[in-house]
Amino acid sequence: MFRPLQRLFSMTIKAGDLEIVDGSGTLHAYGNRTGPRVRARFKDSRLEKEIVLAPQLKFGEGYMDGRIEIEQGSIYDFLAILMSNAEATELPRWLRSIDRLRRLRKPLQQYNPVSRARRNVAHHYDIDGAIYDLFLDADRQYSCAYFDGGDNLEEAQLAKKRHLAATLALKPGQKVLDIGSGWGGLGIYLAETSDVRVDGITLSEEQLRVSRQRAAARRLERNLTFSLADYREIDGPYDRIVSVGMFEHVG
Missing domain, CATH: 3.30.1050 (Nonspecific Lipid-transfer Protein; Chain A)
Incomplete structure (x- = not known):
């Protein structure tokens, strides 16, 4: 030894x-x-x-x-x-x-300027989405679900989004920033159910492409936008800010 x-x-x-x-x-x-x-x-x-x-x-x-x-x-x-x-x-x-x-x-080691953050995110997320389909729900929620009894993954992820919306205590017309919006699932849910304006930001070009496609298919362009941006580049004001499963990427 x-x-x-x-x-x-x-x-x-x-x-x-x-x-x-x-x-x-x-x-x-x-x-x-x-x-x-x-x-x-x-x-x-x-x-x-x-x-x-x-x-x-x-x-x-x-x-x-x-x-x-x-x-x-x-x-x-x-x-x-x-x-x-x-x-x-x-x-x-x-x-x-x-x-x-x-x-x-x-x-x-933890120094994480915008350029480095984008490279790190691209390395992890800008790949064939079929990989994520193997283990995520149909909405591609990439964070812990909210299981209650015998829920399957789809139901548990929906329960999580409901819980987040309730925690935000949203009011009609409010403006919400979703940091690390992923493939758009939470932003779409909030825009469809809470009558709010949602701006989702991601550093992944692949996630951005999928998010925009999903929003357009639901005709949500009026109250839902997705952008390729770092949270440090965003100016407010916003009534609510939500971020789920993003902070492990912060230096």
Whole structure:
């Protein structure tokens, strides 16, 4: 095992029964052998170095990518041992130094000017829409639905839009800004049911194309528009502003 990672486990895991099989197949045991045993296998040695540099990220990514396999116990048991021991142990100085450097880099990594935001959104959304049809409802609502009992996905997404409209407490004639309007579903719903003027904005050219087609098919051009714009470029005033599932794109 990569020596710094071995030291990290030895210094941190004091309670519980954790076994790690490293990339070379060697078994390492940690803890005081109390509680149920958990055994994890690291399938390649490179992952061991990555975990040392970014443990909060690389443990999860390693499991997600299949590079960490839980051979005994569950992923929940594995995380429980790691977290309970980490909370009770002061991190070594060298790991605290790495963490400080990571924090210093974070503002640069999260710097998100309009040009970069557009590139990021295009990478994710300006693709063949058939991919999204595989797992979204017919309205292409790309955020959590509002399930109540035995609702199917279509009904649950409609319930979500109803809930959002009720929360906005809209009045006829009001002007609404929908930031991150997606494929237009929420804007169309509000324009059709609440007698309001809706401006939807997106950074995806594909979403814009679909949204405008849908609005035109419903003859909603009078009280519904969609534009390719960043929220930082928009001037008001608006009576209501709504944004659903967009903030993960904000730096």
